Amino acid sequence: MRNRRRALLVLTATVVLAACSLPRGAALQSEILREENADIPSFEVIPVTRDIVPVLADWPVTGWSGSYRWLAAGRGPGSPIIRRADMVNLVIWDSQDNSLLTTPGQKNIVLEPMEVSASGTIFVPYVGEVVVSGATPQEARARVQDALVDIVPSAQVQLSIEQGAENSVDLVSGVASPGSYPLPSRDYTILSALAAGGGIIGSLENPLVRLIRGSDAYEIRADRLFADASHNVLLQGGDKIVVQEDDRHFTALGAAGTEDLIPFPAEELSALEAVSLMGGLSDQRADPEGVLVLREFPPEVVGKSPGPTHPQVIFTFNLTTADGLFAARNFQINPGDTVLATESPVTKAQTIFDLFGSIFGLTRQATIVAE
Structure with a gap:
């Protein structure tokens, strides 16, 4: 005994x-939200429903600007524009015996190639500076010939150009063959340039195309660029194209299929899609009434309407109801968010x-x- x-x-x-x-793989929802009822809680809790999703959509976006800015596509004439630093070749024909440009028996004069100046001009003998920048070769030829009328009325002008740095684009990275590529015409598009560079390298995950034009930068995901012809913008001399991975991601934690940093597979990502990317909720462990999204806001937006009252906010989702599912479907995840699948109390019991x-x-x- x-x-x-x-x-x-x-x-x-x-x-x-x-x-x-x-042993447990994740915290319980009650454990995380325990401080919610404190006199001075250190975070704000927002139960997400269909009614509140439109209100939350007006809150400041965190982790990025909220959307990628891209140019509108346009069309241009099928001939190159003369730009600064282009080389202009002139041949002037004149059959007059007393021509100022040619010697007796000479029918034409070939001028040395001239670089278009910073002010967009070239120097023509007996005439001076002629503006050619911004014109097509045909327009520039007519300008030079008109300028010669008072000096050599019978002159005929031939003009050709060699494109300089201002009439080329740089494929900086993310393509098979980076380098500088000339613009054959004003109809040259970004897809043509990417194709000339051998296309986007296959090792990039979720590639992002960035176009740098002067002091401005424009971005678009490659899948959107390829899917819609209206995004196939015309290039300008001096443009720079950088292709790199879209580095936006969220953190997946808790009773889900995976715990990892998960990249955004599209420009926008809903909470329901995020749960799917996490491998779904664990059937044996997860609490479908306790899916949480943790987000931090910068101090300058806290307390302003519309917006949070605290820099740290926990959004809660109940995926056992239609209202919660539709809310999660329309709630947007921001880069840097943490999506946590809490442990079910039933699991512990x-x-x-x-x-x-x-x-x-x-x-x-x-x-x-x-x-």
Whole structure:
């Protein structure tokens, strides 16, 4: 009898200790939100419903600007524009015996190639500076010939150009063959340039195309660029194209299929899509009433309407109701958010029950041994 009591005491103590230190993969929703009812909580809790989603959509966006800015596509004439730093070749024909440009017996004069100046001009003998920048070769030829009328009325002008740095674009990175590429015409588009560079390299995950024009930068995801012809913008001399991975991501934690930094597969990402990217909720562990999105706001937007009243906000979702599912479908995840699938309270209870069942089995064995 004494041995039986001793065995029961040892096993009971084991049950208590084990129940107090059960291993879990994630916190319970009640544990995380416990401070919500404190006199001065350190975070704000927002239960997300369909009614409140439009209100939250007007809150400041965190982690990025909220959208990628891109140019509108346009069309241009099918000939190159003369730009600064282009080289202009002039041949002037004149059959007059007393021509100022040619010698007796000479029918034409070939001028040395001239670089278009910073002011957009070239120097023509006996005429001076002629503005050619911004004109097509045909327009520039007519300008030079008109300028020569008073000096050499019978002159005929031939003009050709060699494109300089201002009439080329740079493929900086993210393509098979980076480098500087000339613009053959004003109809040259960004897709043509990417194709000339060998296309976007396949190792880039979720590639982002950035177009740098002067002091401005424009961005678009490659999948959107390829899908819609209206995004295939015309290039200008001096444009720079950088292709890199879209580095936006969110953190997945808790009772889900994976815990990791997960990149954005599209420009916009809903909470429901984020749960799917996490591998869904664990059938055995997760609490579908306790999906949380943790977000931090910069101090300058806190307390302003519309916006949060605290820099740290927890958005809660109940995925067991239609209202919660539709809310999660329309709630946008921001880069830097943490999506947490909390542990179900039932999991802990079931684990305790299983543990007690095992202990009772051991108790019976111990009793038999003690007897």
